[in-house]
Amino acid sequence: MTASSPARDVEIVEVGPRDGYQGIGPFIPTATKIAFLERLAATGLGRIEIGSFVSAAALPQLSDTAEVLGACSAIAGIRPQVLVPNETYGRAALDAGATLLAFVLSVSEAHNRSNVRRHPLESVEEYRRLVAALPAGIDVRLNLATSFDCPFDGRVAEADVLSLLEALVPVRPDAEICLCDTTGRASPDHVERLFAASLARFPQVRRWALHAHDTYGLGLANVYAAWRQGIRVFDASFAGLGGCPFAPGATGNVATEDLAWMFRRMGAATGIDLDALVPIACDGAAIPGGLPGGRVRQALTASAR
Template sequence: MNTRELGLPMPVASPRPAELPSAVTIWEVGPRDGLQNESEVVPPAVKLDFLTRLAEAGLTVVETTSFVHPKWVPQLADAAEVIDGLTPREGVRYPVLVPNERGLDRAIESGVRDVAIFAAATESFTRKNLNRSLDEQFGMFDPVVSRATAEGMDVRGYVSMVFGDPWEGAVPIEQVVSVGKRLLGMGCSQLSLGDTIGSATPGHVEAVIGAFVAEGVGVDRLAVHFHDTYGQALANTYAALRLGVSTVDSSAGGLGGCPYAKSATGNLATEDLVWMLDGLGIEHGVDLAALVDTSVWMAGQLGRPSPSAVVKALAG
């Protein structure tokens, strides 16, 4: 049954606390970060339908795919086909992850205007994910960012393992800030701070964001990307909002994880985020009913129920 027929309940909106942003940009990562971790390859036609449905639900940033070598992420081997088949919706950005210069070449050839690079805050993860040391990763990313910005493209920088690493444990905050500032210095317009294994807690989030601010990085340059491994994603998001962060990454239906960190379970579900934002009186532009419909549909395509608590409550 279409969820619109169920008479969706809505959260009771309370007066928005003064320290919270009046509006939040939701950076939807489901089509890329969500589907890259699937055991079965999702057909391009389904991905294109997914992209259309997400845009029609009101999401204004929909991370589409990654121009990564098929050997490493076979689920995204159809990146060029998906980009070629996409009918962009006016006012919607469709960023693409590019791991290296070859990925950037493919993005430029496909007419992409927004790209992202994927760095890490720890030695262990950069070696496992990029086959480079923590310092060597910057030599790989520098020409990508330089060329992309010269082409007039916007470049986002992801920093993974910000709040914990499965091989190293706790990550020194000063190390995270150093990595982030180097990416911004290269020309990245925004940093997405990733809780790759979902181990962060609100106090830790406040400490990391506070450290960036103390080093002169404005909260307008920061976004957050939480995984819900320990059920802390919404609490961590609220902590970031209280400090002025106004871009939050999430994945429709809670899809995704990280193919290089097996302890990383699903991303923060976009529906769960929207429910909280509605209750806080924060603008976001997303039609919750349409989004729930989309996640129920995608769950059917994948053959399993959505892990999102809000999807379960409203469509169950």
């Protein structure tokens, strides 16, 4: 935390500009994406996932990520994070100037093959090669998709998550590890058990995170369950935009404004100016083709009338 950074008890990672946009059909102009980043960063959101380096044919909405990343150098307070699914796109992100990579792979073989056409252990090797090639000063996050449930195979065994982590953690022990509820079907008790087991098995990992979806209305409950286990980093999307295009039916991230509201009521500082965030969320909810979610946006705008 720098002298100018807000104090935080909890870090909310804004993933709307990646996870929120990727399923939207009509192309969002690059200038519009950059303008949203400027506004989001001004609310106190520091780390923002600004896009992903992936096949433009698979996700044309994110084909301008390199250009968006380049614009971030002029945005005060932003710490841009980019998602990469393999070594090739990881190297492309580095060439574009990325300094924080989120490498994604799935615990579920069916989902990993659907997403990146590889067995999870093949993705582990991709991750190993990418990490070995990283220059100094590059931070890494691991996103474990389908840590709780798979859209194709159903509930994912906790033992499978721990087994995959056994292969991944030694590669880069200082990497942040994010367990992802890709389908939104996780329940609070499942979240608590998996984090408790993961923290006990891998004490060398200093930073854990949760990526929750609100598809079944359990997003905030699952965040709170993880918080009870000591997790202090949570992904969220302004206006609740988003869902995984490779997980049928997985609509809706936890809304950033809902999460900021909950933690404010709990007395946990997020460093986010909620009053400034809500109008941005309202504009995000109006993006053509988007599927917004969340409740706080409507509640606060209604009470202001």
